[in-house]
Amino acid sequence: MLVIKIGGGAAIGEGGYANFARDLAGLAEPAVVVHGGNAEFSRLSRELGMPPRMVTSASGRVSRYTDAPTMDAMLMAYAGKVNKRLVATLRAAGVDAVGLSAIDGGIATGRRKPTLRGTEEGKPKVLRDDHAGTIEAVDPRLVRLLLDAGYLPVLTPPALGEEGVPINVDGDKLALELAIALGADGLLFFSDTPGLLADKDDESTLVREIDAAAPEAALAAAAGRMTVKVEAALGAVARGVGRVVFADGRAQRPIGRALAGEGTVVRAASVATGGAR
Numbered sequence: 001m002l003v004i005k006i007g008g009g010a011a012i013g014e015g016g017y018a019n020f021a022r023d024l025a026g027l028a029e030p031a032v033v034v035h036g037g038n039a040e041f042s043r044l045s046r047e048l049g050m051p052p053r054m055v056t057s058a059s060g061r062v063s064r065y066t067d068a069p070t071m072d073a074m075l076m077a078y079a080g081k082v083n084k085r086l087v088a089t090l091r092a093a094g095v096d097a098v099g100l101s102a103i104d105g106g107i108a109t110g111r112r113k114p115t116l117r118g119t120e121e122g123k124p125k126v127l128r129d130d131h132a133g134t135i136e137a138v139d140p141r142l143v144r145l146l147l148d149a150g151y152l153p154v155l156t157p158p159a160l161g162e163e164g165v166p167i168n169v170d171g172d173k174l175a176l177e178l179a180i181a182l183g184a185d186g187l188l189f190f191s192d193t194p195g196l197l198a199d200k201d202d203e204s205t206l207v208r209e210i211d212a213a214a215p216e217a218a219l220a221a222a223a224g225r226m227t228v229k230v231e232a233a234l235g236a237v238a239r240g241v242g243r244v245v246f247a248d249g250r251a252q253r254p255i256g257r258a259l260a261g262e263g264t265v266v267r268a269a270s271v272a273t274g275g276a277r
Contacts, residue, residue: 001030001184004255005175008036008082011192012249017086020190021093023255030147032182033097033154034175037074037082044077045070055118055125061227063132065116066168071131071158074168078156079103087154097152103166105142108159108174110135112167133167135159135174140181176232180239187236188258189229190249195264196226210266212237218266233266243267 006012006020024031042052050073053065066074079101090097102108112133117126146153157174161167172189179187196218198205210218215234222230226246233244247254247263257263 001182002027002032002186002188003175003179003182003184004031004033005172005187005189006033006035006086007189007191007249008038008040008078008171009192009249010039012190016249016254017089018093019252019254020249021090021095023253024090024095024152025093027255029185031152032143032147032178032184033086033152034171034178035082035086035154035156036171037078037156040082041074041077044081045073048073053120053127055116055120055127057118063116063118064168065120065127066131067127067129068131071166071168074158075101075166078158083154083156090152090154095152096150097154098146099154099156100142101156102159102169102174106139106160107142107155108135108157108169108177109137109139110159110161110167110169112161112165131161131165131167133159133161133169135169135177138177138181140178143178143182170228170232172229172232176236179236179241183240185242186259187233187241187244188255189233189244189246190254190258191226191229191246192248192250193226193246194248194262195246196222196230200226207264210234210264212266212268230266237266237268 054062056062083099087097087099110133116130143153157169157171158166159169194203194206196207218230236244244266245258245263247258251257
């Protein structure tokens with residue numbers, strides 16, 4: 001069982017979905033796909049007159065402020081256009097895909113954090129009515145039902161908050177929690193880089209392997225969104241996922257290459273020094 005996270009960067013985009021579709025059509029083991037949609041979300045928000053508002057916390061984490069109108073735009077982008085374009089591409093390749101948000105069937109539920117504090121464009125801000133939150137529980141029953149019937153579930157944020165309010169949750173953490181709940185053997189993260197880079201501006205500085213027992217160097221190399229991905233990867237191997245790979249979503253055979261060890265491989269401490277398998 002694999003959980004595959006496809007990033008929402010513009011460099012992957014709809015054109016890259018065909019590459020994933022070809023690989024998934026030939027995949028011998030069951031899989032679940034989780035996808036992002038950040039590039040489309042940002043584009044749509046700008047068109048609607050709501051340009052992205054990014055807030056940096058005291059610890060350096062960057063978050064998007066998601067008020068109620070922005071959440072509607074997120075639903076349109078993630079659960080609407082991106083999800084259905086990806087499902088359509090998969091089905092055209094012969095993959096029996098079913099598109100869902102993490103709201104459906106209560107797959108992922110969490111708690112909303114209505115106040116966002118930090119700096120925006122260098123100025124201290126306290127923004128209220130935020131619709132972002134954290135995942136507190138995953139219910140995999142609907143996903144298992146689809147898998148048992150031979151379907152490929154294709155999931156996306158948002159998750160479900162209190163009183164039926166959608167909440168913006170991190171897609172990497174959604175993939176992580178699903179991998180744990182489903183007992184996945186592997187978790188593959190695809191983005192618009194070859195993997196974790198020691199220098200984020202130089203693709204020749206690919207970090208080939210992360211030792212989960214000594215992750216300090218990897219966390220130091222991670223920048224921006226990669227910090228969240230590395231933390232999710234470490235959490236996955238600590239909680240029983242055998243192998244995690246950060247791989248290039250722009251490649252012609254992205255899944256095949258990742259399974260062959262192309263990218264950055266994260267393994268549990270007991271096997272991290274044993275070389276590629």
